[in-house]
Amino acid sequence: xxxxxxxxxxxxxxxxxxxxxxxxxxxxxxxxxxxxxxxxxxxxxxxxxxxxxxxxxxxxxxxxxxxxxxxxxxxxxxxxxxxxxxxxxxxxxxxxxxxxxxxxxxxxxxxxxxxxxxxxxxxxxxxxxxxxxxxxxxxxxxxxxxxxxxxxxxxxxxxxxxxxxxxxxxxxxxxxxxxxxxxxxxxxxxxxxxxxxxxxxxxxxxxxxxxxxxxxxxxxxxxxxxxxxxxxxxxxxxxxxxxxxxxxxxxxxxxxxxxxxxxxxxxxxxxxxxxxxxxxxxxxxxxxxxxxxxxxxxxxxxxxxxxxxxxxxxxxxxxxxxxxxxxx
Amino acid sequence: xxxxxxxxxxxxxxxxxxxxxxxxxxxxxxxxxxxxxxxxxxxxxxxxxxxxxxxxxxxxxxxxxxxxxxxxxxxxxxxxxxxxxxxxxxxxxxxxxxxxxxxxxxxxxxxxxxxxxxxxxxxxx
Numbered sequence: 416x417x418x419x420x421x422x423x424x425x426x427x428x429x430x431x432x433x434x435x436x437x438x439x440x441x442x443x444x445x446x447x448x449x450x451x452x453x454x455x456x457x458x459x460x461x462x463x464x465x466x467x468x469x470x471x472x473x474x475x476x477x478x479x480x481x482x483x484x485x486x487x488x489x490x491x492x493x494x495x496x497x498x499x500x501x502x503x504x505x506x507x508x509x510x511x512x513x514x515x516x517x518x519x520x521x522x523x524x525x526x527x528x529x530x531x532x533x534x535x536x537x538x539x540x541x542x543x544x545x546x547x548x549x550x551x552x553x554x555x556x557x558x559x560x561x562x563x564x565x566x567x568x569x570x571x572x573x574x575x576x577x578x579x580x581x582x583x584x585x586x587x588x589x590x591x592x593x594x595x596x597x598x599x600x601x602x603x604x605x606x607x608x609x610x611x612x613x614x615x616x617x618x619x620x621x622x623x624x625x626x627x628x629x630x631x632x633x634x635x636x637x638x639x640x641x642x643x644x645x646x647x648x649x650x651x652x653x654x655x656x657x658x659x660x661x662x663x664x665x666x667x668x669x670x671x672x673x674x675x676x677x678x679x680x681x682x683x684x685x686x687x688x689x690x691x692x693x694x695x696x697x698x699x700x701x702x703x704x705x706x707x708x709x710x711x712x713x714x715x716x717x718x719x720x721x722x723x724x725x726x727x728x729x730x731x732x733x734x735x736x737x738x739x740x741x742x743x
Numbered sequence: 744x745x746x747x748x749x750x751x752x753x754x755x756x757x758x759x760x761x762x763x764x765x766x767x768x769x770x771x772x773x774x775x776x777x778x779x780x781x782x783x784x785x786x787x788x789x790x791x792x793x794x795x796x797x798x799x800x801x802x803x804x805x806x807x808x809x810x811x812x813x814x815x816x817x818x819x820x821x822x823x824x825x826x827x828x829x830x831x832x833x834x835x836x837x838x839x840x841x842x843x844x845x846x847x848x849x850x851x852x853x854x855x856x857x858x859x860x861x862x863x864x865x866x867x868x
Contacts, residue, residue, distance in 0.1 A: 589823050729854055
């Protein structure tokens with residue numbers, strides 16, 4: 416039982432802690448897991464989250480920054496005031512829990528549809544697009560000399576990488592080809608400025624409360640690159656969950672996002688944001704294709720994975736709406 | 744010729760059974776998986792009903808666009824190659840329209856509740 420290892424671990428680094436209770440797995444594939452638990456403490460229980468790769472699954476997939484880098488980024492973000500959980504402990508061999516880290520649990524909602532529809536968030540919703548602009552500006556300003564080692568990716572490399580991923584699927588899709596051509600024709604080249612890019616900043620990876628964004632999660636795709644990538648990705652239609660007229664995560668307009676970003680002292684390049692939105696739409700479409708391939712060839716023969724394969728057409732219609740819009 | 748009920752009728756009967764009789768008995772993660780299973784059967788039913796007609800029209804459009812004959816898979820492969828090489832693009836008469844009709848036909852099977860699809864369905868092309 417994981418509680419035995421967790422109890423031993425917390426007693427080593429959390430002063431006064433006597434053990435843990437209520438450990439429950441929140442999500443997890445074969446290589447990465449998220450657990451919630453409470454640290455038993457004389458001052459009252461402390462909510463915590465464990466993110467780990469179990470023993471024997473140390474190697475991160477090629478695009479991922481790795482859990483150690485993730486922990487470092489979250490702590491750095493926390494220190495400069497970007498909403499983020501505080502990292503409490505980075506796992507060591509002594510913990511016998513695999514690799515990963517333990518962080519403070521932030522209460523709130525991550526399920527996009529609830530955030531977009533429940534009454535509880537009604538007051539926060541109209542403020543979120545602008546707030547997200549400010550958060551992204553803070554994130555893009557994280558001091559580069561303190562960042563962990565991260566891969567560096569510009570627009571040109573990303574196009575080539577996605578093209579390679581798509582071709583490896585052997586899945587001829589005229590709309591994806593059209594998008595690849597468009598991306599090559601509109602490749603903005605290296606950005607004026609290279610910053611930290613979160614890489615998966617979107618509705619679904621944010622903990623939101625009635626007061627707004629409380630934490631930015633899932634830093635595993637963080638890299639160095641064009642800051643406009645994050646602004647484009649948060650606008651991809653797949654993350655609007657039906658609220659298609661509110662490009663920023665279904666919350667609000669690009670203008671509000673850009674205003675929040677500018678108010679925090681950073682410049683927006685709208686053409687680059689559009690480029691990254693097209694790129695992001697294609698990126699999710701190719702990922703759907705990857706799911707189909709893994710369903711067909713891999714060990715995960717789940718219905719969920721199969722059905723994600725049939726969501727690639729959602730990105731095709733969104734690409735057409737971006738690249739070949741029809742009259743009203 | 745195979746006997747009846749047809750595959751559509753058979754698939755529908757299973758989906759209806761799961762929806763009406765099994766759904767009330769199940770909760771939690773299994774209920775989520777059951778919903779996915781029902782969605783799959785509904786998708787299969789839509790495809791069995793619609794594919795024959797839409798694929799035939801797709802082949803017709805592709806033959807006109809490419810000037811060659813072949814199966815729907817072969818013709819899609821050729822179109823993809825020609826777009827990749829830059830021989831065909833949005834300025835090519837008929838391409839945008841073809842891609843729109845084809846994509847709308849796919850969404851009608853895959854995700855008829857997708858908001859972008861519903862929006863485009865209400866538009867006069």
